[in-house]
Amino acid sequence: MSRSRRHSHMRVARRRALQKAAVPHLVPCPKCKTPRLPHRLCPTCGTYAGRQVIRQEERKRAS
Template sequence: MAVPKRRMSRSNTRSRRAKWKTSAPTLVSCPQCHSPKLPHAACPTCGTYRGRQVITPA
């Protein structure tokens, strides 16, 4: 198991952690109601997936 020989400075630690960023989720429009939804998932607005009703909308 690798063990660091020296303590990493605060500036090096913070600059390394600054690279961790999140990205916005990819959204597509629903073919039925044209509201944004996640791809390969049922639409939360109308409840359809691939042209058929799979869930009851909230």
């Protein structure tokens, strides 16, 4: 089925402008200073909110 009216380039561009991917906001880890996502566990040192959540030995065995 073909459409009866053609959409203009501007209308298509405005619609596609809303579909862009969001850039993740990274914050430095207070312990090791590597970038990480806010409100999440640090993937490098395994700490969250100043507490050690995952020990380094467990991380090495899991990888």
